[in-house]
Amino acid sequence: MVAGMINRFATTVAAEIISNKKVGAYHHIVFEVGAIAAHARPGNFVAISVGGENSSMVLRRAFAIHRSMDRGASGGVIELVVAPHGGGSRWLTGLPVHSKVSLTGPLGTAFGIPTEPVRALLVGGGYGSAPLFGLAEVLKSRGCRVDMVLGASSAGKIYAPIEGKRSVNSLTITTDDGSAGFHGKVSDFLPKLIEENQIEIIYSCGPMGMLEAISEIAQQHDLLHQCAVEESMACGIGVCMTCVLPIKGDDGVARMERSCIKGPVVDGEKVIWNSKGLIPEGTWGK
Amino acid sequence: MVAGMINRFATTVAAEIISNKKVGAYHHIVFEVGAIAAHARPGNFVAISVGGENSSMVLRRAFAIHRSMDRGASGGVIELVVAPHGGGSRWLTGLPVHSKVSLTGPLGTAFGIPTEPVRALLVGGGYGSAPLFGLAEVLKSRGCRVDMVLGASSAGKIYAPIEGKRSVNSLTITTDDGSAGFHGKVSDFLPKLIEENQIEIIYSCGPMGMLEAISEIAQQHDLLHQCAVEESMACGIGVCMTCVLPIKGDDGVARMERSCIKGPVVDGEKVIWNSKGLIPEGTWGK
Amino acid sequence: MSFDYSTSLAHASFKNPIFTASGCAGSGKELSQFFPLSDLGAVVTKSIMLKPRSGRATPRMAETPSGMLNSIGLQGPGIDLFLEKDIPWLVDQGADIVVSIAGETVEDYAILSQRLNGVAGISAVEVNISCPNVENRGQVFSCDPVTAHAAISAVKRNLNPALPIIAKLSPDVTDIAAIAEVCVSAGADAFALINTLLGMVIDLNTMRPKLAGKTGGLSGPAIRPVAVRAIYQVRSRIPDAVILGMGGVSNGRDALELVLAGASGISVGTATFGNPRAAMDIKNELESLLVERGFASFSEAVGYVHRDEI
Amino acid sequence: MSFDYSTSLAHASFKNPIFTASGCAGSGKELSQFFPLSDLGAVVTKSIMLKPRSGRATPRMAETPSGMLNSIGLQGPGIDLFLEKDIPWLVDQGADIVVSIAGETVEDYAILSQRLNGVAGISAVEVNISCPNVENRGQVFSCDPVTAHAAISAVKRNLNPALPIIAKLSPDVTDIAAIAEVCVSAGADAFALINTLLGMVIDLNTMRPKLAGKTGGLSGPAIRPVAVRAIYQVRSRIPDAVILGMGGVSNGRDALELVLAGASGISVGTATFGNPRAAMDIKNELESLLVERGFASFSEAVGYVHRDEI
Ligand SMILES: Cc1cc2nc3c(=O)[nH]c(=O)nc-3n(C[C@H](O)[C@H](O)[C@H](O)COP(=O)(O)OP(=O)(O)OC[C@H]3O[C@@H](n4cnc5c(N)ncnc54)[C@H](O)[C@@H]3O)c2cc1C
């Protein structure tokens, strides 16, 4: 094993489902994962095989780790928030307790944790809120002020568990249809929240369009912006090159980087957004 | 729908599993199937989709109906005896009670029931005994004497439920390894059983090699022999032509006939056995 | 809302675009236990040859991941019995009929075509040229532009022009669109895309090929991406190509992919083995998907993927 | 019991027959988190080109029944960085290495070959000729006997003869054995069979091809019967053909099928995406299966299906 590298604690385990509950539009699922829990950091994800033994779905599905709890010798658990969407996620959300799934993790980059207490704004879209609660706990434990804003198309798609609310200083909800919280998109409310709470850093997770909008606002306010991207991934471990997006390096040159190992958490400022279907001019090797 | 044709009562239902018990090397599974039960005759089979919604197994699996019970308005049930073998049967035997499977039936030909009381010998190999108990009940109700001989490689592979034993006048067990009953193959004991019980007709179900051996003995003793064959079937309903075997017609000419609709129950005398890998000389269209 | 679900393959019209696939519906009788054949766009019959034919030895099939191999070897009653029994029965059922023919020689295709002239109840002829040419070392007709041309020309010269000629092509070629072009020049009015891919499964017990015929044809969902690509390619190269699409269609969504790529009709093959009523389910699902997407008629959706091409 | 698991591809020997598949193991580093690369027969590197290359736009993949489409477009660092960074790192790991090269022109293949001469730690060169030839309307090299010959000849003339040349062929041809024969005449020592099949998936929301590159390469269990057939055909036509087999191998049983058909080595591609340790699992399973069947060495099983052929 190579020291200092991404995914160096990743292993594959037969993870037992110890709870599977419907929460709004999502399923909150708890897995017994052993040592994986101890190594999981907010922002990491896991990759799960779906469909059972004779599945026609050959690829794993990636899920952001919602929370992880290391219990030492008695093993560890992680929690996921899964939207029943297509074949793989529907299979997973339909599994009874005690089922076992093949789970690989922890994978990918984690949110960077500031060494000093800062004023952080956490922005989640849909199930993108999942990794933010674990992050909020860590930030709070480092003395940060944590404000959170969660958006979704409608009330059922806001994932905000009660316990989670305790770890934030303020929680703003927005919905596209006005069925809960403020009526509108999260990005509509960011400038106000940034100013009112004197935000120093933004953390975000959600649909790519939302991350792009946040990046723009972050740049306008000259704020750091760490976002967890979600690209279509075949392997999740950096070997297939399907999950790439153009990210600028320290030399200012954009490269098609793998979002599974250079991400999912990346510096929003470095991403060339809205590049679906094209390789931006100037990208390395174009 | 075409009157007088095979499979005219066949339908596809979402059959609920109401019991699934391991019995020796097999699983005895009971399905709620509605009207299918009323139309099922001993020898018919059902075809079940395996592997769930995103299964890579695109073909149904055929299973002989062990017993069927029509309960009128309150629906009907059928029982199957399933050997966990490959992907499909293992999936099926692993299903919990209340699961639903897509089940098509009843399919194929049934054992012919004599109009007069006769002395019948029922011969089963492995799970091939499954359809014979339902057949025994029908024969008994018609006043027939029913002797049965069941063979398998070892004791665990003999399927002979207690209730079933009641419907036969005698039950002989043979195993290849001598772990239960007589040591040897069923066919070794047939001549003696035929003579002792003055058998007039043989019914059989089991591996093709066994059916062939029985056919030879039946011919030597000039007995009718109805056997349920088991060929690899893609469709089970007569549309694909994969399940053929050479069977002589009334004109004495062999044709590659579909075992799913000309069978599974066929007249042993008419079958050209041991034709795997070749088309026998003189077959129609060769 | 009146959605127009009718379609046409060249000069033959059909009430809806869902057909059986050749060789996957028996003689029709067997399937008719599960739904009325008149509810289909048409029944495509099993490829018929001149003489009765026993087909290949068994085993004839092997299941594969999301698919299957078959090597039936064109078992069938021959054209005489077929015209005497199967066709009148299908006509009686009110089914529309596309007859599939297969030859071992160019001459066979000519004779088979002649035999179909004047037979009542046939809407079109699918010419299965994805079968071995006994005059050319068993090479498949549609794998060689010369023999593909010869077989289709033989049909063109001999078949009543009222019947559209649908050339059924094998995907096992370097350039399927080039073969399609050759078929157009020989007189094909439409294409059936795709036939099975050549495959093999080895039995790990005997350590020999599982099928008696060694190789077999791969069908089912596994090959759907190849079918979509083939349809797309032919339609790109020949923009007015009329295509009967097939290959791994097992639900309405699959069918829609093929339609958008350029199929004016969909044949359902292997899916029927897993679900006897597959064609009817697909018919209903496809209609809903088209209506949901705002299409007023089926034909608007045919080849819709090509809308930006000039 | 001492089972001999070693194998060779022409004049290169390997400790076991399980390799990665080109393009399915990153630069090696990523996979080395899951098992030591030195436990593999060899790492087959992602096809490297002359210059750094961004590859295709996204989306680059679509899952399909028992398979997937990819259109990476040969993204990579170019031969300079590759030789400077990736190879030394792999050598450090104690991994055996097969370098895969891909060109846009015949000249590219010549230059790439020269660049490999004298590089320490390379056991063999896989020549990916299943890629578009920019000098010939983007037609894939291995889809045309003339360009296939030209590319392999260019390698033959320029590569140190100590390194076996493994020609990687596309299954999207009418006669893969004929292309293999051409490659032998151009100097190929072995074959890698098969590359992906060309396929397409249509996105039913946008009603456009799902991949930015429109078509993509189909891999995974869905294509295994095609791989077994291709290996079988090449080995039947060229009885002493040496083959590195690949295509849908996801467990030991799959691997055994390809070995019996004629593969002297097995590359594991798509299976690694579903199971990072797939290659190791396959290595262990295949060994058990061979021992169970009474083989004393791996090489006894290679092509065993052909044992009755004269
Ligand atoms: C880093 C990361 C974190 C994720 N976290 C979560 C999470 O916390 N909760 C959750 O519900 N889902 C999450 N997803 C999405 C999840 O991986 C699946 O894509 C989703 O559940 C749909 O899979 P499916 O099998 O149900 O649908 P299908 O539509 O059947 O999926 C088909 C294929 O497309 C891929 N795919 C389709 N859409 C996307 C997409 N938008 N992004 C990535 N891959 C896609 C799938 O991986 C799969 O290979 C995450 C994805 C990534 C990449």
Ligand SMILES: Cc1cc2nc3c(=O)[nH]c(=O)nc-3n(C[C@H](O)[C@H](O)[C@H](O)COP(=O)(O)OP(=O)(O)OC[C@H]3O[C@@H](n4cnc5c(N)ncnc54)[C@H](O)[C@@H]3O)c2cc1C
């Ligand atoms: C008329 C008929 C009645 C049957 N009755 C019973 C029964 O009562 N109990 C029982 O346990 N099994 C029965 N079988 C066998 C059963 O259909 C399956 O073949 C068996 O369960 C293995 O399927 P699998 O998916 O587990 O194995 P796999 O090996 O994964 O099956 C792969 C494929 O091969 C086919 N196949 C493999 N072996 C055979 C075979 N010997 N005969 C037919 N098809 C084969 C399967 O149908 C499937 O398509 C019967 C088969 C037929 C044709």
Ligand SMILES: Cc1cc2nc3c(=O)[nH]c(=O)nc-3n(C[C@H](O)[C@H](O)[C@H](O)COP(=O)(O)O)c2cc1C
């Ligand atoms: C068992 C079987 C028999 C077939 N017989 C024929 C045939 O006689 N003539 C023909 O043109 N195609 C034949 N085909 C090919 C199908 O018509 C169809 O082109 C192919 O199976 C792909 O469609 P599918 O994936 O929906 O099955 C056969 C396919 C199968 C599976």
Ligand SMILES: Cc1cc2nc3c(=O)[nH]c(=O)nc-3n(C[C@H](O)[C@H](O)[C@H](O)COP(=O)(O)O)c2cc1C
């Ligand atoms: C994501 C991906 C990238 C690939 N890249 C290459 C490549 O660079 N060069 C090459 O020769 N083959 C490439 N291939 C083809 C594989 O090496 C292999 O031939 C094919 O995928 C079949 O094997 P599989 O089914 O085990 O994946 C690639 C395949 C995939 C899925």
Ligand code: FES
């Ligand atoms: S998902 Fe394979 S490299 Fe990122």
Ligand code: FES
């Ligand atoms: S299984 Fe299809 S015809 Fe018998």
